[in-house]
């Protein structure tokens with residue numbers, strides 16, 4: 001086959017969904033992408049590609065893709081939209097948002113994102129240019145995705161850390177300094193189909209081939225647990241207790257790294273005392289894991305050198321998620337596995353370049369400390385929740401949805417929704433969000449396809465470019481890389497282009513500082529000493545430079561982590577803090593502890609009598625990214641049905657046959673799923689994949705592509721957030737019952 | 747020319763579906779047509795042991811990506827396999843690899 005050109009770029013959605021980083025080759029003929037392959041010269045993915053990337057052409061050229069701006073002409077829910085020009089769309093949006101700002105203040109507009117893509121950069125940029133402090137993942141109960149872990153890591157060790165798969169080195173596994181982890185703990189994730197943050201899931205497979213042994217912690221058997229040395233089949237939501245029991249074993253058996261702990265940490269005595277409350281015997285009862293296994297896993301992890309922990313989003317979704325994350329973080333610090341080859345290495349974006357602000361420091365660098373502090377006066381949840389106030393810049397979703405309905409302490413009048421199918425995706429208590437969104441005077445949705453959210457509430461829909469059509473850059477750990485456009489589809493524009501244009505209208509100063517979007521990119525890339533074009537022409541990606549703060553190893557010894565250049569960590573004490581001063585300052589317990597899920601056998605036994613199964617939502621599929629891709633033929637056929645995984649004993653007791661439709665219900669509602677009877681789930685849980693809507697069914701109200709029939713978040717409550725404000729969404733711990741459904745759920 | 751084949755190290759196949767979609771893209775097969783298909787086998791062996799095995803098998807539509815390999819490129823499935831558990835090559839070489847490691851399957855499509 002002949003091509004006009006081959007463009008190399010970086011996958012960071014839209015297209016595959018995901019948190020990106022893979023090197024991509026786009027083959028173009030007659031201004032169309034006709035083939036997509038992995039880039040074999042790229043260090044992140046080394047030529048490999050996930051099925052979602054390989055199906056990109058079906059996504060880009062889907063007959064139902066939205067390729068020009070739309071405005072709603074019928075009533076909300078009617079699905080009646082007409083094509084308008086970009087000028088009309090942007091003029092309308094500008095005028096409506098100005099009116100709302102004049103009448104109610106800029107805080108009355110929520111800037112709502114989902115996950116994936118480079119969205120955090122452009123959407124915070126737009127929100128702040130407009131003047132709203134309310135940058136939010138609307139619907140994400142407890143804001144339970146990564147931020148709780150990031151906050152805990154920042155408080156504990158002043159930096160983030162990730163499993164070392166040599167991803168910071170251009171030579172990868174061949175780097176002479178690198179060592180493969182002897183033991184990997186996969187804590188609450190199935191990394192193969194998942195899209196872990198800035199991490200290629202199959203790196204774990206690479207490590208396994210090179211000798212890593214696994215300990216897997218999960219309520220459900222995965223491919224990894226089936227291959228693991230030890231599998232701890234845990235009761236959902238009790239990860240904090242398990243981590244504390246492991247800490248207990250490691251400290252009381254003196255398995256910790258005494259040299260590292262005495263040199264670089266403070267608070268061991270307090271931690272010892274706290275962990276003593278969590279004996280393996282007691283924790284065995286809490287977690288369903290045999291006492292002997294808890295002890296054996298703690299020993300196996302602590303004795304391996306090096307060892308690394310790779311964790312997943314259920315940590316955030318545990319009750320009091322920020323304290324669970326803190327406890328797990330303590331494990332790699334106790335064992336001296338921080339920032340060593342094959343351990344948990346400190347992760348900073350290469351060259352310190354920011355696109356998506358992941359920390360308060362990055363927020364300050366982009367927008368100024370005074371400005372960021374001022375946002376807190378009106379930021380939703382900042383008053384009530386110290387960690388929300390003091391870490392990153394998110395508005396708190398559980399408080400926000402209440403406020404959308406109550407109008408207290410100030411009214412919410414509009415939502416800008418970008419990269420988020422709120423009602424088919426992350427929103428817990430879907431009905432509550434449906435009601436709240438319907439109350440809005442004005443809703444803009446920027447997306448690629450119609451979905452339950454556009455259908456239910458959009459007044460204007462903006463068509464967004466896929467990764468193959470956009471210019472952007474990616475800085476999420478390593479490498480730093482450019483995203484280069486290959487083609488144009490319809491009138492689609494990138495998230496950055498859309499937001500940059502509108503931001504300039506609200507803040508004309510920006511136009512003077514950054515006449516073009518490229519000028520903004522060049523400004524952000526300054527620490528590299530290269531412009532966007534230079535970086536692109538130099539091959540498109542760069543690993544962090546040697547001997548810099550963004551390149552491992554042992555940076556605390558070399559004075560690379562603290563602003564004052566002294567050895568140590570960026571914490572108040574300069575050490576790793578087992579008892580966190582920041583937590584204490586924020587009015588939180590400085591030490592980790594365990595808290596029961598909001599609905600559980602211990603906390604609500606009466607509810608358990610009625611609803612005896614724990615619904616664990618969110619198991620990942622290789623062919624879907626959250627609520628995306630149900631309309632892509634090559635992908636949907638690999639995972640065609642909205643299923644529920646049920647243990648054979650539960651199926652038998654409830655008269656449910658494999659493949660039959662079942663009802664899953666609790667006091668919040670009922671949904672239907674197709675039973676997959678399998679021994680991989682614990683007999684006391686059901687696994688219910690999230691993000692399901694049926695694009696092949698009616699989109700208009702009241703059906704909304706079937707969300708009321710199949711979306712499991714209908715059953716999940718809001719309002720279960722942690723005391724810190726981050727973490728605790730009950731997506732993994734909601735109690736339900738199942739029964740054979742009458743009729744078919746088609 | 748010596749006969750060629752696909753060697754699958756199914757110890758490491760994670761069932762990720764990349765091979766299937768890579769093949770469909772390569773050959774422009776619509777949904778419903780497969781050049782390679784991944785099978786799943788799950789069984790509880792004991793309370794502490796579960797088998798979860800995936801194995802892709804090339805169908806009658808597999809041409810070993812002759813259009814790619816004839817000018818030195820890897821078959822689409824082999825190149826994109828996320829677990830890097832597929833090898834393309836001459837049957838005798840693949841047999842030699844097979845001798846060194848368990849849990850391998852060798853396919854020699856027509």
Ligand code: SF4
Pocket residue numbers: 768769770772781782804805807808809810811821822823824
């Ligand atoms: S070798 Fe080519 S034709 Fe055969 S299964 Fe792989 S991708 Fe398909």
Ligand code: SF4
Pocket residue numbers: 758759760761762763764765766784800802826827828829830831832
């Ligand atoms: S691409 Fe590789 S790992 Fe994925 S299903 Fe196919 S053979 Fe298995």
